[in-house]
Amino acid sequence: MNYYSELENISNFSHINIDDNKKEKLIEYSSLVIEYNKNINITGAKNTEDFFYFHIIDCLLALEIFSSYDNIIDIGSGAGLPSIPLAIVFNDKKFTLCESKNKKAEFLRLAKDKLQLNNIEIKCINAYEIKEKYDTITSRAFSDISSLLKIFNKIKNKDSKLIAYKGKIKKIEEELKNANIQKSKYNIEIKKLQIEDKERHIVIISNL
Incomplete structure (x- = not known):
């Protein structure tokens, strides 16, 4: 796989520059995940190529959406998706990674250290125990919209947005x-992500 050409396609699509240092970190992150996964299961991907294409590239397809937001919390971060790829590209934004499972949180701390990601903070707690407020709440493959909305309502500010990575539109509608x-209370946007062979969307929910 030509990692650089894949990343170049993303940066061209989103009009956001991914310099060589950030590209190298994204590739290194992919290797870290697969190496850790040999002993502790944190992803279903079996090799760096699959993880890079089906997970990292998937996360970066929403770069343009995140460019306007700061103070971002990732609910159920797991292996660090989508927050670590986003934090590598947006190294001027603050990311909080919430992961309740200790072994996955240990990996997140390892990745923070190895990749020198000073703009991320890791919280090893249940998402419902979060007390701080955030202007952007995101999640990928964590839970359904109903559960995410409950967490969102607990930790949002007045102008906060929930940005959820989702798959097929039929499942989203369900x-x-x-x-x-309540349509009188929330604004809902659904944006299709441009990726081959997969139906991927971003659901953005905010207060009216």
């Missing part, structure tokens, strides 16, 4: 229906 969202 989750939105089950969440029973």
Whole structure:
């Protein structure tokens, strides 16, 4: 796989520059995940190529959306997705990674140290125990929209946004229906991500 050409395509699409140092960190992060995964299961990806394409590239497709937001918390960060790829590119923004499982949180601390990511903070707690407020709440493959909305309402500010990575539009519509969202209270946007062979979307929820 030509990692650099993949990243160049992303930067061209989102109009955000990914310099060589950031590209190297993204590749190093992919290697860290797969090496750690040999002993502790933190991803279903079996090799660096799969993890890079199906996870890192997937996260970076939303770069343009995150460019306007700061003080971002990633709920159920797991292996660090989407927050570590975003934190590498946006090294001037603050990211909080919330992960309740100790072994996954240990990996996040390792990645922070190895990649010298001074703009991230790791919280090894249940998401419902968070007391601080954030202007941007994001999540990828953590839970359904109903559960995310409960967390969002607990830790949001007046102008906060929930940015959720999701898959097929049919599943999104089902989750939105089950969440029973009051249209008079929230604004909902669904943006399709441009990736081959997969149906991927971003759901953005904010107060009206």
